[in-house]
Amino acid sequence: MHFHNLLILARLWIALLVISTLFILLVHAKTASQDVSSLNVMFTSLNSPSKLSGWKSSGGDPCGDSWEGITCDGSSVTEINLSNMGLTGSMGYQLSTLTSVTLFDLSNNNFKGDIPYQLPPNVRHIDLSNNGFTGSIPYSISQMKDLNYLSLAHNKLNNQLGDMFAKLNKLKELDVSDNSLSGDLPQSLKSLSSLKKLHLENNQFSGSINVLTKLPLEELNVENNKFTGWVPEELKEIDSLQTGGNSWSKGPAPPPPNGTPPFKHSEKEKNTNKSVARGIAIAGIAIGVLIVIIIIAALIKRRSPSPSSNFIDEETHSHRHRSFTPLASQELTKDDSGSDAVNKEYKGFKSLESTTIDMKALQKNPSVGVRSSVSDCVQSFNDNEFAKRLNSKRSTSVRCTPFSLAELQTATANFASGRLLGEGSIGCVYRAKYVDGKVLAVKKINPSLLDGGHPEEFSQLVSNMGKLHHPNISELVGYCSEQQEHMLIYDYFRNGSLHDFLHLSDDFSKPLTWNTRVRIALGTARAVEYLHETCSPSVTHKNIKSPNILLDMDLNPCLSDYGLASFHHRTSQNLGAGYNAPECTKPSAYTLKSDVYSFGVVMLELLTGRMPLDTSKPKAEQCLVRWATPQLHDINAVEKMVDPALRGLYPPKSLFRFADIIALCVQSEPEFRPPVSEVVQALVRLVQRSSMKMRDDLTTSGYDD
Structure with missing residues (x-):
């Protein structure tokens, strides 16, 4: 009996020990590891200030230990409020992994440089006012659909106010006052259907403010800008309106265009309009039901598919995915389990059978448009400010448009040197600007390359290029073939090229984070894969x-x-000095594997920030591939060759895997280089495995997890 009691006591003791151990573990591992890692990186990037009590550069428990300015819900960090703390440095590169953060307030500090591109993605309240931020407002804000408060006031922001508000229909307060923002107000401001307070004062905005007329504003301040025109009557009804310090037109405003409804309606008119609208809606529903019945009957009667039905299904499937942009708003820490599927989304799409061009008509009359059986030259106008204003009125799919020579001469100021964007072995590229705001890039092909200017080859070129559609390819918008001149027209990219970002910007004006560099590599690899293996x-x-x-x-x-x-x-000419594979002693020697080599050189640029050929370097370092290749498998050497602009903000294991992929691509023997599809998969695995830790957190000397 005594032994039995001892046994019971022992069991109770073990049970209590297990419970207490679990309790201790729960207390000391309260915060989600992803959030802990993000705050560790942030603390280090803030120069480890002692005033942030509880914060650590590695490990810790922000929620359990009540870190300064951190609020949690369960194991997730939900608020970061570090206002008025005298903080300096930067915010780190891992903010986008803080998916539960709804309040992000770092106002009244001493931050400088660009606002981080990657911010907490589901935030509702952002306050970065009263700092020294420069540059542009990050476009990633355009994806924050739950955002209801944004204040960037009293900084040194410049450039234009980006066209980024189309999805922010929950935003109630927007304050960008006391900066150096310029240009016209973006048309996407019309989408701010919940906006109550808007502060634009003390900037350099120009143009009209008519875009604000339909907003439910209760408070509007546009003082001390360069606005012109008249203050719309609709805005004069706002309770708190401040418009001084602008170049408003004098005298009465011109009458609205014919057919424009008056600003105010009586209640009787409103009720009448509602009754009419209700009647129209009922009639519309009845007609719609009748049409559906007719269509169903026709489908039942005609069951046999048309010869092109499979092709149309293929096109429909392709259109479903075309809006996808690889990793556009994803962080490297997130699982990319859908990447394989996305990577294969264009498989089976016979792109070179999707477009038909009347070749004879184009040869006889170069102004004849390119025609497509389903869609021609699908073009996403996300980056063209003119087209953004038309998005609500037109489809994102447009035809390759014929442009007249006279039109392009006017838009390029007769191909003036001031409009020259670049010059290559094939021809020059000019910026074409229209009075309505449209901006395009015009590639003027050297006439000597077209055998005296005969249109046959050019028409075939337009035909082939018009069939290529991929999210990571700059697609053809139009063409011109007149008077021995042959030109290709593309969308204009205001951000310029990767070369501009890497080599023509200082460390602070346009820094590319590690995440962004890997995203650029993956997107480019997918474009090359499409050309090599889908077409x-x-x-x-x-x-x-x-x-x-x-x-x-x-x-x-x-x-x-x-x-x-x-x-x-x-x-x-040498096709891009420093990018050519060793076997490419002449242009005709190029193969698909030569493209892989060139892509490897681009990845080296992303890794090192160096140009492929740089005569300003010591002789042994002038050729990037020759200098870097022997060091790509040496961990210490790789860390030393990393672009200084990254300022050490990169996950080491991701860095080393990236270097491994480069080493495969730039091998001197083409047969040893992988096909680009394998490069894509290697980059996808890199994204999936990336732990996004600081290099100081590296605890292993190898490459394995």
């Missing part, structure tokens, strides 16, 4: 280099200068 026959690019990788407003890559390989056979 039939395969398309060899032959001129892959950083100046031909354009960046949209979200810093997603779009590969340009594709489809022009036939011209490269006739040029005696």
Whole structure:
């Protein structure tokens, strides 16, 4: 009996020990590890200030230990309020992993440089006012659908107010006052259907404020800008309105256009309008039901598919995915389990059978448009400010448009040197600007490459290029073939090229984070994979280099200068010094594996921030590939060659895997280089495995997790 009691006591003791141990573990591991890691990086980036009590550069429990300015809900960090703390440095590169944060307030501090591109994605309240931020407002804010308060006032922000408000229909207060923002107000401001307070004062905005007329504003301040025109009557009804210090037109405003309804309606008119609308709606529903019945009957009667039905299904499937932009708003820490599916989304899409062009008509009359059986030259106008204003009125799919020579001469100021964007072995690229705000890029092909200007080859070129559609390719918008002149027209990318970001910007004006660099590499690889393995026959690019990788407003890559390989056979110039594979002693020697080599050089640029050939460097370092290749498998050497602009903000394991992929691509023997599809998969795995830790957190000396 005594032994039995001892046994019971022992069991109770063990149970209590287990419970207490679990309790201790719960207390000391309260905060989600992802949030802990993000705050560790943030603390280090803030120069580890002692005033942030409880904060650590590694480990810790922000929720359990009540870190300064941190509020939690369960194991998740929900608020970061570090206002008026005298903080300096930067906010780190891992903020986008804080998916539960709804309040982010770092106002009244001493931050400088750009606002981080990556911010907590589900935040509702952002206050970064009263700092020294410069540059542009990050476009990532455009994806914050739950945002209801945004204050960036009293900084040194410049450039234009980006067209980023289309999805922010919950935003109630917007304050960008006391900066140096300029240009016209973006049309997407019309989408701010919940906006009550708007402060734009003390900037350099110009143009009219008519875009604000439909907003439910209760407070509006546009003082001390360069606005012109008249203050709309609708805005004069706002309770708190301040408009002084602008260049308003004098005298009465012109009458509204014919057919424009008056601003105010009586209650009787409103009720009448509602009754009419209700009657129209009922009639519309009845007609709609009748049409549906007729369509169903026709479908039942005609069950046999048309010969092109499979093709149309294929096109429909392709259109479903075309709006996808690889990793546009995702962080490297997130699981990319859908990447394989996305990577294969264009498989089976016979792009080179999707467009038909009347070749004879184009040869006889170059102004004849390119025609498509389903859609021609699908073009996403995310980066063209003019087209953004038309998005609500037109489809994102447009035809390749014929442009007249006279029109392009006017838009480019007769191809003035001031409009020159770049010059290559095939021709020059000019910026074409229209009075309505539309901006395009015009590639003027060297006439000597077209055998005296005969249109046959050019029409075939337009035909082939018009069939290529991919989210990471800068697609053809139009063409011109007149008076021995042949031109290709593309969308204009305001952010310029990858080359501009890496080599023409200082460390603070336009820094590319590690996440963004990997995203650019992956998106470009997918574009090359599309050309190599989806198109039939395969398309060899032959001129892959950083100046031909354009960046949209979200810093997603779009590969340009594709489809022009036939011209490269006739040029005696070196096709992109430093990018050519060793076997490419002449243009005709290019293969698909040569493209892989060139892409590897671009990845080296992303890793090191160096140009492929740089005569300002010591002789042993002038050729980037020759200098870097022997060091790509040496961990210490790789860390030393990393672009200083990253300022050490990168996850080490991701860095080393990136270097491994480069080493495979730039091998001297083409047969040893992987196909680009394997490069894509390697980059996807890199994204999936990335732990996003600071290099100081590296605890292993190898590459394995």
